[in-house]
Amino acid sequence: MFAGQSIRAGFTTEGVVEVCFDAREESVNKLDSRTVEELRTVTAAIASDRCVRGILVTSAKETFIVGADIFEFPALFGGPPAAIEAYLEGANAVFSGFEDLQVPIVAALNGQALGGGLEMALAADGRIMSEAALVGLPEAALGLFPGFGGTVRLPRLAGTAVAIEWIGGGRPQSAASARAAGVVDGVADPRAVREEAMKLLLSLIESGNWRSLRQRRSRYVAAASDAFTEAKRRLADAAAHQPAALAAVELMERSVGCTRDEALRLERRAFARVAKTQAAASLIQLFINDQAIRKKAKAYGKLAPKVRRVAILGAGIMGGGIAYTSAVKGMPAVMKDVRRSALEAGIAEAKRLLAKQVQSGRLTLEKAESVLANIQPTLEYEHCSDVDIVVEAVVEDLTVKKLVLAEVEGQVEAETIIASNTSSLAISELGGALRDPGRFVGMHFFNPVPQMPLVEVIRGARTSERAVATAAAYASALDKTPVVVRECPGFLVNRILMPYMLAFLVAVRDGADYEEVDRVMETFGWPMGPAYLQDVVGMDTFLRVLEVICAGFPQRMSISFRHAVDLLVKLGRLGQKSGSGYYRYESDPQGRPLRRSDPRTAALLSGLQPTGRQRMSGEALIDRLMLPLVIEAVRCLEEGIVDTAAEVDMSLVLGLGFPRHLGGPLKYADWLGMRQVVDRCERYAALGPLYAPTDGMRAAAKHCKAFY
Numbered sequence: 253m254f255a256g257q258s259i260r261a262g263f264t265t266e267g268v269v270e271v272c273f274d275a276r277e278e279s280v281n282k283l284d285s286r287t288v289e290e291l292r293t294v295t296a297a298i299a300s301d302r303c304v305r306g307i308l309v310t311s312a313k314e315t316f317i318v319g320a321d322i323f324e325f326p327a328l329f330g331g332p333p334a335a336i337e338a339y340l341e342g343a344n345a346v347f348s349g350f351e352d353l354q355v356p357i358v359a360a361l362n363g364q365a366l367g368g369g370l371e372m373a374l375a376a377d378g379r380i381m382s383e384a385a386l387v388g389l390p391e392a393a394l395g396l397f398p399g400f401g402g403t404v405r406l407p408r409l410a411g412t413a414v415a416i417e418w419i420g421g422g423r424p425q426s427a428a429s430a431r432a433a434g435v436v437d438g439v440a441d442p443r444a445v446r447e448e449a450m451k452l453l454l455s456l457i458e459s460g461n462w463r464s465l466r467q468r469r470s471r472y473v474a475a476a477s478d479a480f481t482e483a484k485r486r487l488a489d490a491a492a493h494q495p496a497a498l499a500a501v502e503l504m505e506r507s508v509g510c511t512r513d514e515a516l517r518l519e520r521r522a523f524a525r526v527a528k529t530q531a532a533a534s535l536i537q538l539f540i541n542d543q544a545i546r547k548k549a550k551a552y553g554k555l556a557p558k559v560r561r562v563a564i565l566g567a568g569i570m571g572g573g574i575a576y577t578s579a580v581k582g583m584p585a586v587m588k589d590v591r592r593s594a595l596e597a598g599i600a601e602a603k604r605l606l607a608k609q610v611q612s613g614r615l616t617l618e619k620a621e622s623v624l625a626n627i628q629p630t631l632e633y634e635h636c637s638d639v640d641i642v643v644e645a646v647v648e649d650l651t652v653k654k655l656v657l658a659e660v661e662g663q664v665e666a667e668t669i670i671a672s673n674t675s676s677l678a679i680s681e682l683g684g685a686l687r688d689p690g691r692f693v694g695m696h697f698f699n700p701v702p703q704m705p706l707v708e709v710i711r712g713a714r715t716s717e718r719a720v721a722t723a724a725a726y727a728s729a730l731d732k733t734p735v736v737v738r739e740c741p742g743f744l745v746n747r748i749l750m751p752y753m754l755a756f757l758v759a760v761r762d763g764a765d766y767e768e769v770d771r772v773m774e775t776f777g778w779p780m781g782p783a784y785l786q787d788v789v790g791m792d793t794f795l796r797v798l799e800v801i802c803a804g805f806p807q808r809m810s811i812s813f814r815h816a817v818d819l820l821v822k823l824g825r826l827g828q829k830s831g832s833g834y835y836r837y838e839s840d841p842q843g844r845p846l847r848r849s850d851p852r853t854a855a856l857l858s859g860l861q862p863t864g865r866q867r868m869s870g871e872a873l874i875d876r877l878m879l880p881l882v883i884e885a886v887r888c889l890e891e892g893i894v895d896t897a898a899e900v901d902m903s904l905v906l907g908l909g910f911p912r913h914l915g916g917p918l919k920y921a922d923w924l925g926m927r928q929v930v931d932r933c934e935r936y937a938a939l940g941p942l943y944a945p946t947d948g949m950r951a952a953a954k955h956c957k958a959f960y
Contacts, residue, residue, distance in 0.1 A: 253294075253297050253298075254290070254293060254294050254297055256290040257286060257290070258273065258274070258275045258276070258281070258287040258290050259272065259274070259287065259294055260272050260274060261294045261297070263303075264308065265450075266305075267304065267305030267306060268305065268306045268307070268308055268453065268457075269298055269301075269304050269306075269307050269308070270307075270308045270309075271294055271298075271308070271309050271310070272309075272312055273287070273310070273312070273313070273316070273317055274311070274312035275287065280314075280315050280317075281313050281315065282317065282318060282321045282368075283317060283319065283368040283369070283400070284320070284324060285321070285324060288343050288346050289346075291346050291347075291350060292346045295349045295353065296349075298353055299349075299353060299354075304355055305355055305457050306355050306358070306453045306457045307353065307355060307357040307358070307376075307453075308358055308360065308446075308449060308450055308453055309357065309358065309359040309360065309372075309373070309376060310359075310362070310446055310449070311362055311363070313363070314362070314363050315363035315364040315365075315369075315385075316359075316360075316362055316364060316365040316373070317365060317368065317369030317372055318366055318369055319367030319368045319390075320367055320368040322539055325394075325527075326536065326540070326960075329527045329528065329532065329536070333524035333525060333527075333528060334524075336520075336523070336524040336528075337520045337521060337523075337524045340520035340523060341520060343400060344401055344516050344520065347371070347372065347401055348375075348401070348512070348516070350375055351376075355457075356453060356457055356462035357376040357377050357378075357453075357462075358376055358377060358378040358379070358380065358449050358456065359373040359376040359379045359380075359449065360380055360445045360446045360448075361379055361380065361381040361382060361385050361387065361445065362382050362385065362442065362445045362446070363382060363385050364386050364424075365381075365386075366386065366387065366390055366424060367388075367391055367398065369387075370387050370388060370402065371389075371400040371401050371402045373387075374401065374402065374406060375401070377456060377462040377465050378453070378462075379435070379436040379449075380437060380438045380445055380448045381427045381430055381431070381436040381439050381440070381445070382439075382440060382442040382445045383441060383442065384427070384442050385427055385442075386425065386426065386427075387424065387425055387427075387430050387435065387436070389402050389406070389419050389422065390422040390423070391419075391422065391496065392420065392422035392494070392496050392497045393422050394532065394536050394539060395495075395526070395531035395532035395533075395534065395536065395913070396523070396526055396527060396532055396536075397419055397496050397497070397499060397500035397503070397522075397526065398419060398500075398519075399523040399527075401516060402419065403419060403500055403504050403507065403515070403519050404472075404515040404516055404519055405512075406418060406419065407472055408469045408471065408472045408512075409434065409435060410434045410435050411434070412479050412480070412504065413479055414433045414434070416479065416480075416483045416501055416504070418433075419500045419501075419504075420483060420487060420497040420498075420500060420501055421497075422497070437452060438452065470511075472507060472508055472509070477505075480501060480502075480504075484501055487501060493531060493913040495526065495531065496526050496531065496532070499522055499525070499526050502522075503518060506518055507519075530913060530914070530923050533915065533919075534912065534914055534915025534916075534919050534923070535912060535915070537901075537915050537916075537960060538902070538905060538912060538915055538916070538919075540898070541898035541899075542733075542902060544896070544898050545733060545735065545899060545902055546733075548736075549727075549728045549733070549734050552720070552721045552724035552725055552734070553725040553728055555718070555721035555725075556718065556721035556722040556724070556725040557640065558725070558729075559583060559640045559641055559722065559725060559729055560583065560584075560640055561583060561584050561585075561638065561639045561640060562578050562583055562584075562586070562640065562641050562642070563585070563586040563587075563635075563636040563641075563643070563660075563664075564578070564585055564586065564587050564588070564642075564645055565588050565589075565642065565643070565644045565656055565660060566644065566645040566646040567587050567588075567589040567591075567594040567595050567597065568594065568647075569601075569700075570673055570697060570699060570701060571587065571598065571643075571673075572597070572598035572602065573601075573699070573702055574643055574645060574673065574697060574701050575602070575627050576602045576605055576623075576701070576702060577701055577730050578730065579602070579623045579624070579627045580623050581730050582626075583729065584627075584628065585626060585628070586630055586635045586639065587627055587630070588629075588630050588631070588633065588635070588636060589629075589631070592631065595629040598627075598629065599624075599627065599629055602623075603624065606620040606623060606624060607620070633660065633663040637664055637665065639664065640668060640669065640722070640726075641668065641670075641722055641723070641726055642660055642670045642671065643671045643672075643673055644656055644657055644670070644671065644672045644673065645673040645697075648674060648675065648676070648677065648793075648796070650677055650678075650682070653672060653674070653682055653685075654681075654685035655685075657682060657685045657692070658686065661686050661688070666688075669692075669718070669719050669722040669723065670686065670693075671692070671693050671694065671719075672692070672693075672694055672695065673695050673696065673697050674694060674696060675696055675746060676741070676746060676797045676800040676801065678712075678739065679692070679693070679711070679712035679715070679739045680712040680714065680739060682712075683712045683713075683714060683715070689714040690714055690715065690716040690718075691718075692712065692714075692715060693709060693715050693719040693720055693722075693723045694709065694710025694711075694737075694739070695708070695709060695723050695726075695727070696745075705731075705733050705906045706745070706906035706907040707730075707732045707733070707734050707735070708734075708735055708744060708903070708907070709724050709727065709734050709735065709736045710736075710737050710738075710743055711737065712739050713739065720736055724736060733902065733906055735902065735903050736895075737893055737894055738891075738892060738893050738894070740804065740888075740893055741803070741804025741805065743893075744888055744893055744894055744899075744900070744903050745904065745908060746797055746801060747805075747884060747888065748881055748884045748885050748900075748904060748917065749881070749908060750797075750798065750801045750802070750809060750884070751880030751881055751883065751884045751942050752782065752878070753786070753798070754798075754802075754809060754942060755876050755877045755879075755880045755939075755942060756769060756782040756783070756877055757811070757815040757816055757817065758939060758942075759876050759877070760816050760860065761813055761815065761860055761861060762861070762863065762866060762868075763861050763863050763864055763868075764866065764868050764873065765854070766782075766783040766816070766857065767783070767834075767849065768868075768873075769781055769783065769873055770782065770784050772870045772873045772874065773873070773874070773877065775870070777911025777914060778910070778911060780909075782877065783834040783835070784834070784835065784847060786817065786827060786833065786834065787827035787828055787833035787834055787837075788827065790826055790827050790829055791820050791826045792821050792826050794817060795817050795818065795821050798817065808940075808944065809942070815860065816834075816857055816860060819856065819857070819859075820833055820834070823856070828845045834850070834853050835847045835849060835850055835853070836848045875932050875935075876936060878920070879929070879932055879933055879936065879942075879943055880942040882917045882920065882921050883933070883942070883943070883944070883946065883949070885900050885904070885916075885917035885918055885921075886918070886945075886948065886949055887946060888900060889918065889959075890946060897918045897919075897959040897960060900916060901915060901916020918958075918959040918960075921958065921959065922959050922960055926949060926952040926953045926955065927953040929949065930945050930949055930950055930953045933949075
């Protein structure tokens with residue numbers, strides 16, 4: 253009947269046409285423009301063939317359909333809302349035409365059916381799902397909501413409560429949850445999904461019940477209005493940055509009582525508005541960035557041998573975290589320290605983390621015991637000889653690290669890669685301690701290691717490609733995102749962060765209330781404001797990194813005034829670890845630190861404010877802190893510290909918690925427009941070189957966008 257690039261269709265048994273999604277030269281099925289057009293052709297062919305009595309929808313891939321093709325979104329969403337509406341009108345005409353075929357339709361969901369994949373399945377009269385599959389409408393994670401009829405068909409099939417939960421929450425659902433919600437009609441062993449779907453189809457053909465099923469789905473009987481009221485209340489706070497979930501709930505509330513086609517018209521109109529938001533543009537770009545970085549990491553993996561066994565030097569917070577994470581991912585880890593007490597503390601922390609995993613149901617007790625057995629604590633180097641990579645994670649002191657690195661080089665094989673976990677020390681200088689600096693590479697893990705997804709892989713002046721590839725492949729094996737960085741003071745993330753922090757210190761000097769700055773920046777989207785972040789990192793630790801980076805860029809990052817960090821360190825107010833910094837800290841019943849306002853801090857800082865306390869608007873504070881960060885991000889790209897804008901933005905999002913709805917500093921600059929960025933910089937030029945845009949930024953100001 254039909255054989256295309258994405259779909260093939262033909263009679264599989266008497267009267268039954270199988271419509272099989274099987275995208276050629278692709279690992280998964282997606283509802284890209286070509287696939288939608290082929291579905292239009294298949295629908296027309298079926299409609300014209302009187303021999304068709306039923307339709308079985310299947311997939312030849314391991315998954316059913318993973319969703320729309322997100323790589324098509326930037327071009328589509330870059331146009332006017334009317335163009336987006338027109339595209340959706342055409343696409344939905346295809347799905348509605350398929351749904352309206354005058355024969356029963358059953359979909360066999362053999363694997364993931366997400367986003368547009370589930371929307372396609374909702375156009376069927378019945379669905380059988382593999383017990384190993386996942387279904388859901390995760391568009392909210394992209395700053396969107398379903399646009400192929402999901403807000404129309406799901407509430408009509410499963411009710412308002414399910415639609416609000418699935419679309420507003422965006423979480424993929426298991427087969428059991430989907431069956432309980434009434435979204436699928438049955439669950440089957442993965443090997444029997446097609447067979448069970450065929451049975452359901454034949455029963456619908458025989459009974460004719462599919463007509464009554466369609467009739468029931470044509471009406472949207474909403475739950476009590478308080479379901480919408482409660483959902484809107486719950487989603488209101490997040491809507492300031494990510495409005496899609498709230499917009500979807502409001503849309504479904506408006507759709508009550510509408511016909512299918514009227515509701516689809518409302519959906520595409522609302523979708524076109526949401527698609528033009530900053531959140532949608534940013535989150536879609538982050539998805540594309542993530543795919544590009546994963547592809548790059550995969551390429552590094554092909555250049556390096558597989559890491560089978562690792563050694564970690566230092567059983568502190570970082571070293572213990574790296575050893576634990578390695579063992580969890582199936583790589584036996586030797587954890588060496590010079591103190592038995594440190595090893596005992598490292599093992600105790602691993603036990604604590606594993607106990608939490610067992611308690612939450614993520615690991616079985618047997619698996620947890622197996623992971624713990626994969627961590628070998630030792631005081632001797634002899635156990636480190638047969639490893640593929642050594643990660644040094646001792647105290648952040650240049651002299652100590654060089655001694656340890658020189659020592660371990662004599663204990664391991666010539667092919668073993670040696671890495672240093674450091675946040676600021678020069679990789680080339682550290683590598684000078686080795687006879688073979690080509691085998692040496694930096695690996696900056698972020699704390700806490702088990703949770704933080706980014707690893708900066710730092711290339712020193714003499715670091716070999718093999719060392720870089722091995723470190724990147726090891727980070728990927730830990731389920732981290734490796735970003736390869738050329739050496740410079742602070743590397744990438746801390747270097748870009750430092751102008752933001754310096755701008756904060758300047759604002760405090762100029763009279764800003766540090767608590768107000770934290771409130772503004774947290775409302776802006778940061779997980780914590782700059783004062784609170786310094787407290788969490790530790791004021792003494794932050795001061796060391798500040799001094800290293802400022803020394804590396806004295807022309808624009810020198811500090812000519814006495815600042816808050818210096819004062820608080822001298823007073824022993826080191827943040828959470830000492831119980832006081834900018835804030836004071838108390839422990840909750842679980843032992844976690846609770847932030848409290850400390851009136852004494854304002855009095856202490858007043859001595860640093862020659863003009864006294866000054867009220868600054870939220871807009872001014874955002875510009876004063878964000879502009880230096882954006883400028884430094886641009887400098888890092890221009891200097892080739894990383895290769896692409898995607899790596900800059902993903903590193904800040906993953907390593908710092910940069911607000912996702914902004915997409916990273918360079919996407920944020922694109923959204924503002926470089927002309928606007930440069931104009932704002934000139935407004936604050938009197939504050940010093942932190943606010944001086946680069947020549948490249950001035951040149952780019954002639955265009956709307958500079959990076960994407």
